[in-house]
Amino acid sequence: MVRYRVRGGNALRGTAFIQGAKNAVLPMIGAALLAAKGRTVLRNVPIIEDVRRAVELAEAVGAYVELHEAERTLVIDASRLNNPVLPAEIARRFRGSVLFTPALLHRLGEAVVEGVGGCNLGSRNLDFHYLGYKRLGAVVDEGETVIHVKASGLTGATLYLDTPSHTGTENLIMAAALARGTTVIENAALEPEVLDVIDMLSKMGARIRGGGTGFITVEGVEELHAVEHTVMPDRLDAGVFAMAAAITGGELSLVGTGLDLGVVRYKLEQMGVDFARQGAVLHVRCDRPLRPINIITDTYPGFATDLQSPMMTVAALADGTSYIHERIFDGRFALAGELNKMGANVQVEDSRAMVFGPTPLTGARVTAHDLRSGIALVLAGLAAEGETVIESGYLIDRGHAHLATRMRALGADITREISDR
Ligand SMILES: CC(=O)N[C@H]1[C@@H](OP(=O)(O)OP(=O)(O)OC[C@H]2O[C@@H](n3ccc(=O)[nH]c3=O)[C@H](O)[C@@H]2O)O[C@H](CO)[C@@H](O)[C@@H]1O
Ligand SMILES: C=C(OP(=O)(O)O)C(=O)O
Incomplete structure (x- = not known):
């Protein structure tokens, strides 16, 4: 206690x-897992418990991670991802675990979400995330406690969010970044942290337009590469x-x-x-x-x-x-x-x-x-x-x-x- x-x-x-922004670094750790080769370096990383949990979760799915606390720097090598399961005992302790799904889908063809945690604030739905994955071609099997998402390659589509969900926007951008063709996300979140994540993804090679306008267009690319990025x-x-x-x-x-x-x-x-x-x-x-x-x-x-x-x-x-x-x-x-x-x-x-x-x-x-x-x-x-x-x-x-x-x-x-x- x-x-x-x-x-x-x-x-x-x-x-x-x-400190660096919690709500930017967590999606960035998820984004780092999209790179199949090389080492991503994140700077100005806040040394908070959610980042520790994100490191544990990245390791659980097979990434190699170094958290240099004094230097507030994370080094992530996702070349050997091998496990699609986001285990309940880690994933249920923070909300950011939801941001690992797109990378697992692209890299391993499936994601098994055993739970998502985060602040206890009443209803915190994830329907925009799962409906979006479905429209991009994934199969989503929502069990009582475990959600299984599968896809052998995603395809661009037009997506609409009923409200501009913060992590929902980030997840759908990441899912679209490596999908075939063009995705349009309407009513996307405008938060500065979302724009910082778009900035990092763009450096990685993603083709994203319209950040900050509410209408985001993503042209899917073949691969994304590891980069260095400083968290806002x-x-x-x-x-x-x-x-x-x-x-x-x-x-x-x-x-x-x-x-x-x-x-x-x-x-x-x-x-x-x-x-x-x-x-x-x-x-x-x-x-x-x-x-x-x-x-x-x-x-x-x-x-x-x-x-x-x-x-x-x-x-x-x-x-x-x-x-x-x-x-x-x-x-x-x-x-x-x-x-x-x-x-x-x-x-x-x-x-x-x-x-x-x-x-x-x-x-x-x-x-x-x-x-x-x-x-x-x-x-x-x-x-x-x-x-x-x-x-x-x-x-x-x-x-x-x-x-x-x-x-x-x-x-x-x-x-x-x-x-x-
Ligand atoms: C890790 C992270 O970045 N957390 C932030 C993120 O949480 P998070 O991304 O979870 O918050 P959302 O923007 O998704 O949620 C906002 C509202 O939309 C609803 N909703 C959301 C998604 C969905 O699929 N269906 C749905 O109905 C939620 O129930 C909630 O009422 O944004 C919140 C709102 O700014 C912040 O408080 C959190 O600090
Ligand atoms: C709601 C919050 O966080 P999370 O989404 O990570 O639970 C918060 O930071 O206040």
Whole structure:
């Protein structure tokens, strides 16, 4: 059992180094398996539990992988893939396991998905993925627990996503990249991480047009080759550090190549947080009471659902009533009950929450129900009086690298503990 212990009251100051993006590196590991020859090198890899699980999963299907933690570099040689089974004990521990299917289909002619994990956020369907594979010519056998996808070569088709699924878009692009002929994906996801994956696939030799427009065209090619690629910075990690500065009355310089916070920056500015860019560094500071905010989550360029939970913590400290409408996931408000244990006043009705601030927060024993509610509780702990203990810390470690070390370097009183229970 991993747990985080946070004692609030310290303003965070200094330079925060933003990790590489979890939601870009996981599809990139899946993409690396499409190359039948050579070694792929990924740089700026976040050293998070999801990456460790992805390494285990790649090894389970026959890839040779080196994870150089200090250098934040992955070396992947997929020339000897030999096993189409994504074993339940690894695959069920993270969502990114879903991104291994296209490579197994192309390289081995089949993929056996024994399970897919990820944050517990209510319904998380995969129908767009499987319907897409079927339209490209695969046979999908959906059993009770195991899904078997088979294809002796895929053929391009026109695909439409009912909503612009993030991993769905990535998977269908990867499936189309080595298919015969042309594939068009309509209503494709626009997230910057998807564009970074397209960038890597293009370097590998894939022919992809229309990234960022919602209409993606992929001309299938014969083979893809191993490349070197640097993972983009994690805008969710950056958003959390910006919020940590905001709620502790601190001042941080965020460093991460090409960092762009997008709408989160504008929302925090509306709340009274100051941002200033100085070349490649983004400064964040807050020395005034926070104002309340309205948030409606949406696919990119809307407000990212993954930052909705940490924003709920910020809203609890703001002077007035904030309104949050969660439109992506139907089970993302488990945080409200935990924040209320710390003294917040959050009332939830279906997909909407009202946050009545400002409420002084008091340390408590609280439960992370998923990765983002976990980091939201760390933020709450930084602003609370007394000690906050958050379990299970593993969920936080799924997505944030060396969190306690990075926050301690900025003045936070936070420790990460491991115990038998
Ligand atoms: C590893 C990764 O990149 N995870 C991110 C990815 O998850 P993920 O790719 O799983 O999220 P999706 O964009 O696919 O899901 C969004 C919504 O679409 C629905 N849906 C999705 C696929 C499908 O086949 N059928 C269907 O109905 C889901 O139930 C959900 O309500 O995008 C989410 C939304 O930005 C983020 O919170 C996750 O951090
Ligand atoms: C929902 C998330 O991740 P995953 O899709 O990997 O479960 C998240 O990062 O908040």
